[in-house]
Amino acid sequence: MKRKLSLALAVILAAGTMPATAMAATFKDINELPWASSSITAAADRNLISGYEDGTFRAKNNVTYTECMVMLYNVLSKTNSLQTMDTSAMAGYYSTFSSMGIPTWAQASVIYGLSTNVLYLSDLTKFYDDGVARAATREDVAIFFGRALETKYDLLKTPTVIYNDQWKISDTGASYIDLLSRLGIFSGDDNKNFNPDAPITRGEMAVVMNKTYELLDGNNTGNQGEITKLVNNSGDYYELTIQMDNGEERKFIAMNDRTKVYNKDGSAEISLSRFSKGDRVSIVYTETSLDAIYLLDEEANSQTKYDITGYIMRLENSLLRLENENTGERQDYTVGGSCIYYLDGKKVSRSEFTSAVENNSDKYLYAGLMISTKTVKHEKVGNVEETTVDEIYLTISDTYTAYGEVTTIGDSYVSFQSEGGASRTFNFANNCQFYLGEEKSTIKELKEFAETGTIYVKITADLDEKVTKVVLSEDTFNENLKQTGTTYRLEGLSEKRMTVTSGGKTTEYTFGSSNPLENITFYTWDSDNKDWNDVKFASAQDYYEDKCYDAEKKKDETVYCRIYFNSGGKINEIYISDKSSAWTDSDMDTTERKGTVASLINGVLKFKTSSTEYTMLSRYNVENSDGSVENELNITSAITSSLTVFEKMANSPDVTLYAEIKADADKKVTEVKEAYLTYAKGTIVEYEPDKSMDERYITIETSDGAQLKLHVVARPKTGSDDYTYEDIASTGYVGSTVELEFNNSGYVSKITVDESTVQGAGKRISGVAVSADNGLKLKGDDTVYDWMSSVIITSSSFDSDQLYRLKEMIEDKDVDVYIKAKLTEKSRVEEVEVTIQGAEGILKEYDDSDHTVRIQTADGNTFTFNVLRKPTCDISGVTLEDLDEDWNGKEIKLVFDDDGYVEAFRD
Structure with a gap:
């Protein structure tokens, strides 16, 4: 045992x-x-x-x-x-x-x-x-400690921490020394040596x-705390302020490529973007650097941190169908090949995840999805947007929840409309419980409440799809769309309890035996400054008593309040005001929304994952006389941030636009906090790579005629080794079709050229060569391309760089030659990459030590080709070792792999 x-x-x-x-x-x-x-x-x-x-x-x-x-x-x-x-x-x-x-x-x-x-x-x-x-020795100690810790923290196959004396470290020790170095437990000397044998x-x-x-140590206060400030600097680095449990306040710079970031148990590395203000963390640090962060909050791994939440209805191969928790809509997603899977907080393999889904088909599969969207080209339908699932977090449950706006509620059922417009009807179970907000109620009271106006419902259903709990509220249960709490009339406030009324119903909240000063934050409204003051309980009570009676008018006045609860359902914030407009005036009714933009038509903005419509203002980035700017609109991808550019990006079929907005209570967009492209396609109008960072740009024209002038990183990657970003900047690429990829800052980081669209210098052609003496001609193309006097020839199939030898191969009927060629402005061949696809002739020599084979074709040409280190011999009765002796002078066929190496011999 x-x-x-x-x-x-x-x-x-x-x-x-x-x-x-x-x-x-x-x-x-x-x-x-x-x-x-x-x-x-x-x-x-x-x-x-x-x-x-x-x-x-x-x-x-x-x-x-x-x-x-x-x-x-x-x-x-x-x-x-x-x-x-x-x-x-x-x-x-x-x-x-x-x-x-x-x-x-x-x-x-x-x-x-x-x-x-x-x-x-x-x-x-x-x-x-x-x-x-x-x-x-230091290395052995690192191995022992590393083995003890590898059950909790990631052990990398390829070490990322390099010491000057790395060559002294054994293969076994390298991974463990890397782990302990990343965790800040081990370090090198002043000369960056580890000294493994010391x-x-x-x-x-x-x-x-x-x-x-x-x-x-879970109780250690020196390396644990709460993030009180988190500033994202365009995704390049983050500024964190952490209030440590020992009372210290520490500030760090965290960089994606240097600071290791893990979930709570260290079983998975996650992105810094998953952090938010208020998260509990454990850190490994020195005085000058933040080496690793561990996210302690269980909620950090839960579905609330994900882009989309809902229930998995189908999982087959790479297709996932999800019933969106917010909208009620069922939508299909493509699961990416590198998707990360979590099951109840534990990272699992794809097969383990699939098995869990299949084995629990009789239960509810609640999932959070991390998604990315890009435009892909399909042969039949053209460009379409494809949403790929990059990460799934699954919880298996015996219950199901859904919510929306009540349409009808009867004695035995409830009907409601989800945010996405889907109509739902559920029957009550025999033991169904009914609630008005936090208060237990009856079906009669719920039916009466549903008649008072716009009412929202949240239901919990069992495995038989019968409702076991119904909750009605004036507030939406969709936290993504929820703008504010209910505004109550405050009727009484003491250290033990508060009494409020709304819709003719009186509710009393008891604070309990604990001191509310320790558990609840109180705010009172300052009408002069139009702001909330964080106050002690005594001041909040004085404010209420002062405002609830007008001494001059000698009459009672209304005092308003809003109550906010923590995740455990306990009151943690109370706002009190003598003005019902206080929440609007202070922007507390502001909605923040982020996601991929679906469209911006007639001033109405829509996101792909929401049916909510937002109205744009007529002007943004309005500069005041004091130099301040109102209604900011920031497009990090574009050289110029304007509503016109934003609208072009939102409506173009060839780009994917991500945006983060703020909207007021009327759904008017008061600020576009950040907007950037994640994908774009178009033809090159102009490309300036040599300017300063803020002025470096590429201009493309999309298929709808929109011209977009976009920021570019200093040295963007390209989709091929055949051309560089400097080549693309030449005039020969103007008018060529390109696909653009972007980094986290929204800057173009990769430019992939559709080489078939290149018109001038740098144009590339490819295909099976059919003739060469009078110029290069490819199968299916009647054009004859003249050879330059000095053509650069590269090939993995053979070692010769002589043009006359290449011409002999192309003209020889027993050799199949595939060519990739680069042309000059006058369409002359200046560079070729050659891959042999097939050849046959008389075997002259097979050299297994030099990995070459020499044959003579029927045309009398003798060619030497490169062979894989372990080719196969498919000639009956002949082994690879005896090939040269038994088959020399006989007809032989050479089979080449995709890279142009001989991989098999056949008779």
Whole structure:
């Protein structure tokens, strides 16, 4: 039976600890290694390591292998990170330990290491030499600690942390040293050497133990906190302010390519874009850099962080059909080949995910999707937008939820319309429960409430699709569209409770026994400054009592409030005002929406994932006399940000536009916070790559005639090795069709040219060559292209760069030649890439050491071709080894692979 380390094992560990009694405060030599003194103190205070009886720590002393295992066990034990092990395996190790000289005081930790694959039996040979304990090397310590941590954190096959003496590190050690370096546990010396063979000292070990403890300890306040500020600088880097649990406020710069970002258990690397203000994080850092971030909040992995949420209705191969939770619509998505799958918070493989879906067809499959949209070309229908699923988070449940606007509610059913317009009707289960907001109610009260105006409903259904819970509210349950809470009349406020009314119904909220000052934030409205003041409870109570009665008019006045709840349904914010317009005046009714734009027609903006319509203003980026700007519109992809450019991008069939907007209570777009393209296609009008960053641009014209002048990175990638961005800037590419890809800042980062559309210098042709003597001619093309006097020839099929040899091959009826050629402005051939697709003739020689074969064709030409290292011989009775001897002088066919190498011989 497997269980946690037994009491017996713990007793063994305690029976013979390393000799040490001195406490950190009395270490006489604490400053022997000044850079390690704070870690030594912390490790000692945490009872991870101790000093010697004479009051010293001896930081420069080496740590033995047996001592290392005890220290590692201590760290894992004190952070509740021990793995489950089979204690029945203990007895089998004692004879081994006796023969190897493992002392009693170290046996328990070594047993643990062997049982959990932190140690291998082969490792024990390093522990002692003729009965003398050996000093552990830095590399071996990293391997042991790395094996202990790899169940929690990603181990990369290809190390990303490189040391100057990387060549000294073994293949086994490289991945573990990389892991611990990424986690900030290990580091190199001042010369960026790791020194893998050097013994590890007690001072170094104290640092390693202390950092490992801080990484694993869930209660440690020095490396955990809450993000209080997060600034995205065009996706290039992020500025984070973190309020640490120990009271410190720390500021960091996090970069996607340098700062490692993980989910809570470190099982998956995620993007910095998944973070938001208020997220709980654990960090690994030095004074100057942020090395790794771990997202602690479970909600960070839940569907609420995803672009689209809903229920999976079908999953077949790469097709996923989802019933959108917000709109009720059912839509098909293509699952990308590199899609990442999560099942109840755990990263799983595609096959595991598919099996879970198939095996739970009788349950509800609630999923969050991360999606990306791009335009793809189809032969029959032309350009179409394809939405690809990049990540899926699945939760399997026995219940189903849906919501929308009530259309009819009867004694046994409810009908409603989802945000997307889909009509739904559900019957009540016999035990159905009814609620008005948070208050339990009856079907009679719900029917009466539904008649008072626009009312929203949220239902919970069981596996029989019968409703077990109905909740009605004046507020939409769709958090993506929800603008504000209900505005109540505040009728009473004390330290214990508050009383509010709305729609003729009175509700009393009890704060409970805890002090509301500790759990609730109060805000009062400042009419003069049109802003909310964060106040203490006493001030909020004074404000209410002052405003609810007009002493001059000697009459009662109305005081309004809104109540906001946390994820657990508890009140966490209360806003109080004497003006019902306060929430509109303070922009609290502002909606923020982001996503791929569907259209902008007659001033009405629509997103692809929502049916809500937003009205654009007539002008944006209006500059005031004091230099401030109102109604900003920021298009990071475009040289010029204007409503005209935004409209062109929104309506063009050849581009994909992403936008983040703010809209007021009337759905008017008051600000386009950010807009950028994620895909575009068109013909080149102009390309200027050599200007400064803000002026570097490419202008394309889309199929609807829209011209877009777009920012470009300094050296954009191209879709081929045959041309560079500098080639594209030449006049020969003007008028050519290109597809553009963009980075996170919305700048063009890749330009792929449709080479068939290139007209001038740099134009490329390709096909099977049919003649060459009087110029190059390709199959299916009547044009004859003249050869330049010095043609550059490259080929994987043969080693010759002579034009006359290439002409012989093309003219020879026994050789099939495929050509990719680059032309000059006068359509002369200046460069060719040659791939042989087939050849036959008399075998003259096969050299398996040089990987070549030589044949003579019927035309009398002799050609030598390159052969794969392990070709196949499909000639009956002839082996590859005897090919040259048995088949020399006979007819043979050569079969070539796609790269132009001979891959098989046939008769």
